[in-house]
Amino acid sequence: MLTRRTFVQTVGTGVAAYIGSRGRENSLWAALEPALGAVAPGMICLSSNENPLGPGTTVLNGIKAAFGPNGARPGRYDGTSRPLIEAIAKRQGVKPENIVLGCGSTQILRSCTHLFTAPDKALVGTIPTYEECTDYAKLMGHPVRPVALDADLKIDLGKLGAAAKGAGLVFYCNPNNPTATYVGAKATRQFLATLAKESPDTYVLVDEAYFDYVTDPDHDTHIPIAVENPHVIVARTFSKAYGMAGLRMGYAVGHPETIKKMAEWDAGSGTSSLNVLAMHAGLAAIEQDASFITAERARNKEVRDFTMKWFADRGMKPTDSQANFMFVNIGRPAKAFREACRAKGVLVARDFPPFEQTHCRISYGTMDEMKKAVAVFGDVLAKKATAA
């Protein structure tokens, strides 16, 4: 019988193989420790675009190393943040001065909004998109120019470009959360080049949070543009494919001048909000074999294809999902669907206006979780939709 004690001993002696398969769905763990899981035990959490498997053994061992001799006196940030910055720079083929770390990419999004919008310099973002920049601009009283998506719920580059002229900052979330759609690399490069000519003072924050999940063949990072152009910043996070949402670690890649401003926004270094476990975890994550991400992308794709087909077979059209979640027209208010699913043990995402009367965002769990989840969706959707 596996007990909590033996679990901990296993971690301690370094034979941590089975924790690599852990994650929120880990029934083994849940059985041991029913109180664990915020998400009440047995609930399937498809509401937050997390990696359902967590960060994997390598990263957990990296955190563990922080407690021991390998992380000798590791409380010194100069022993942890610098190697992480260097490792990211190496992995991305840039220099350390092109990188600033953040307390999740949230901090990156905030610092850009704070620095590059103003009462006379608007934030431009699609509706809907990830709300952090919009919310923060509004909080500061800076104008926000919302731009509608196209009919496929993709970024409408024509409309976005028009709205961007003279703006302070464009938030370019690609793949876009919550709609899961992706604008190909070629079109994005063209957009950035055109904007640089037509509105050279406008910054663009390209949020590549879901980069690792994209399967579209026209896929590439915009980091090479960011390191050359001080007005383009790329945000990345360890919260998605790397499975480290609980650690709070993200980063930005950009031109050294821009990165310096962002680092200073965090009063000096850009690292003082960063916890030391996240730095150890981030280092282990970025240095692990690239097959971790390849395998996670393949796993997600299989679950995505299964879930997309389930909805399509029933006449409900999801958008072209290029992430670890889908945005699907369920023909009824998200709220009613969400509450009915919750009652049956499945958590799906919040409302995303202006689509809250028709669409729901559903994150992909494990295949096992999704098989259970679609059964719940089937039950819930079989009932006639009621008005909101």
Added chain:
Amino acid sequence: MPVSRRGFLRLAGPANPLSGAFLSARGLEAEFAEAQAQARPPRPALPPGVDEIRISSNENPLGPGKAALDAILGKFPEAGRYPFNSTPADADLAAAIAARFKVKTENIVLGAGSQEILKSAMRAWVSPTRAFVTALPTFENCTAYAKRYKLPLTEIKVDAAMRLDVGPMIAAATGSPAAGLVFFNNPNNPTATVHGAKTVTDMVERIRKASPDTVILIDEAYHDYVTDPSYESAVPLALSTPNVLVARTFSKAYGMAGMRIGYAIGMAATMKQLAALKMPYNISVFGVAAALAALGDDGHIAEERTRNTAVRAFTVKALQEMGAKPADSQGNFLFVDIGRPAKDFRDECAKSGVMVGRDFPPFEKSHCRISIGTMDEMTRAVEVFRAALKTPVTTSGEKGGR
């Protein structure tokens, strides 16, 4: 939880009495060291056989307690979850802190270290037309922010006893134009001195009478180390007075500087302005769990205070015997008149592996800040101090050594 502190450390790696120290290493200090680290080459290695004693950053040398360490281990299965989805969730931490002070969660704002609280306060209440009033020397986080963004700043030098000079601070806060924010670090880092409850209450009253819109931030990072009986926390004052807030941290006595957890407490209307600026999900699932466990482990804080008090008394006495003059210390560090530039002393001590605090202008030519390590560390450190203080005083702390 079945894992003892000793057992934890053993599990975590081969015997290493300092294994837990990494969690404690750094508090509000981090960003300055980090800023330096970004620009400077790695520190040269010490001679073989010499272990470094890091008494430069006001850390708890023992790190977090057993309960917190156990809680961190227990969170491995939830590393992939956002802090609002984990058990406990970040909201549970805010609720536990609120319960401790018998207030509501609307009275609490969590920060990624108290540094986030301080930064948010600057953003909320200081502007080109609303000045920032602080002490000199004091914790520089807010001062650095004001300088970087060219915000109006008044720094009031501490008094002859190295205490915050309350009268001039009140005058600056209530002058024309009135201050947007006053930063009152009690005990004050780096001078380690404290003001009693009556002084703080009177100051708040006088500022509020003349300038009710001025916000007063009382940073009690070192609260748990104070032994002066005249001191009381300003938390009750903050909870009953508009525009007054207290910042607290898990980075000092709780030994969790590496985890980045702090909070602000005050009236709901004050907290609302701060909460608006809080970064979402700013504390990791590990930090949430560790802080909650630590809150339930009061014995650990009492032990830490006792330990620090004893080592502090030992160190003060040893320094006084050498002719050095520490200011009255109510923290886990000393501000000592060593009669020579801090840099010379620091460089000399570093040769023996003893790392003491950075320069604190305007006292960098005469004073050094020394954090309180363990009794073993300080026993060794005072011998290094003794040797360093015997070397002749150079004139200006010119270059030489690191």
